[in-house]
Amino acid sequence: MDHTCERGDEVESGTSDPILTSSSVTLSNPYMLQPEGGFQPPPVNRVARIGPNQIDPIQLGRIESPPLSLVHDSTLQFLQFNCMTGFGPNGTPNRVIGWAHPDLIKLLQHAGSTIYVDISFRRLPPGFEQCITLVVHDKPSEFSVPVFYILCTTRTLDSYRNALYFVAQATQLKLNPDEVLCDFDSDLLNALQMQFPNAVVKGSVYHFKKACRTRMDQLEISEEAINIAMEKGVLDMLVSISPDRVASAGIAWVKKQIKTKCAGGGVPYTQDQWRSFWVYFRRIWILRFPPNVWNMHGLNSSIIARTSNPLQQFLRELDGAFRLPDPSLQLFVATIERIARHHVADIGAETTTLPSAVEVHSDEETSSHEGSFGSNGDDDDDDDIRFIKTEASRGHGNVVDTIDGDEHKEEVD
Structure with missing residues (x-):
């Protein structure tokens, strides 16, 4: 089997990876010859018109060759793999x-780093369904920098595992983070746990709070009430307490805090909307993504302080760099290359912005409140668990994307 990726690394036929075997990794060239007996793709018609959701083979060829495959005005390879x-x-x-x-x-080769993996960016070239971005928090320099940009044509466990495999190869197998914070996607979480069995893999607080706020907005809860729930020490208390207390005493305590603060501030507490929110919360954040996936209890306080996060600033930068919702592949590559050079220059000048601290309680702050949680469960009938429909984990899209109108119907009658 001929070798696939652009780096020139050898593919070991005896690899233990169940996905990336020598029979499944193929050449990057879109007009490649297939091995005998393998699947034969339909012939490429170079004159045929490219559909709106197809990868243009001409553009694909251009990004594989200089100058787009290289860092601008250098011989450094910017394209790391195309498989x-x-x-x-x-x-x-x-x-x-x-x-x-x-x-x-x-x-990425520095030991003990923290890596953020995001899949929420949606300004994608035609033919691609996913952009995976890897941002590293380097402890020696205290910098948080986006390193890898990965386009995938599918959003599956195999795609995530393949992407992580090739990233590890690019680091000469020196990618060994202590912590990995990521978007809430079941397949992504599974792939990260398989790739980094010795690391702490958690869903990021930033995406947790963003998803909850999005749901509150969809339920038309007032902005004033949402701001109360999102204050430090209210909803985010669930991130810091012991995971086994979240579903019972934790939720009951947060409900009481929201009601009390709304009453004290003269903000209407809309029972029906909040009932629907807690139905959603139990469905997504207790059943689909259990607290041990996103809860930070017992972790180093410095990790918690970073989880909200370099991603927010980076995604704002990335989104602002693209004016079109569906940039061409060439424009996408040229843009991320320019962003990468900018961050290299910032590191050289020591001007890279540090991530701002997230508004989340630490373990020390939480311990002062836990006595008020009580030992009883949540006796509020707003979110009777009998009325919550369970759902199998899905790996397509992050949890913010998968919140749709159907969930509005899942309310207590």
């Missing part, structure tokens, strides 16, 4: 393409 891992049911390639500045890859 096809089989075909989808409609005969389209499952492709994973990753870019990173070599100087930034070195930050």
Whole structure:
């Protein structure tokens, strides 16, 4: 089997990875020859018109060659891998393409780092369904820097595992983080836990709070009441207390705090909307993503202080760099390359912005409140668990994306 990725690394035929075997990793060239007996893709018609959701093979060829494959005005390789891992049911390639500045890859090789993995960026070139971004918090320098940008044509466990495999190869297998904070996607969480079995893998507080706030907005809870719930020491208390207390005493305590603060501030407490919110909360944050996935109890306070996060600032920067919702592949590559060079220059000048602290209680602050939680469970009938429909975990999209109108119907009659 010919070798696949653009880095020139050898693919070991004896790899133990159940996905990335020598028979599943193929050449990056879209016009490649397939091994005998393998799946034959439909012939490429170079004259045929490219559909709105298809990858333009001409642009694909251009990003594989200089100047787009290199860091601007240098011989450094910006394109790190471009791999096809089989075909989808409609005969389209499952492709994973990753870019990173070599100087930034070195930050991933530092032991004991914290990595943030985000999949929420949606300004994607035609033909791609996912952009995975890896941001590293480097402890020696205290910098938080986006390193890898990875485009995938599918959002599956296999795509995530393949992407992480090639990232690890790019670091010469020196990627060994202490903590990994990520978006809430079941397949992504599973892939990260398999890739980094010795690391603490958690859903980020930033995405947890963002999803909860989005749900409150959808339920038309007033902005004043939402701000009360999102204050430090209210909803985010559930992130800091012991995970086994979240579903009972923790939720009851948060409900009481919201009601008390609304009454004290003259803010109407809308019973029906809050009832619907707690139905949603139990469905998503107790059943689908249990507290041990997103709860930070017992972790180092400095980790908690960073979880809300370099991602917010970086995503704002990335979103502002693209004016079009669906940039061409060439424009996407040129833009992320420019952003990467900017961060390399910032590190050299020691001007990279540090992440701001998240408004979340520490364990010390939480301990002063736990006595008021009581030992009883949540006796409020707002969110009777009997009326909550369980749902199998889905790996397509993050939890904010999968909140849809159907959940509005899941209220207590």
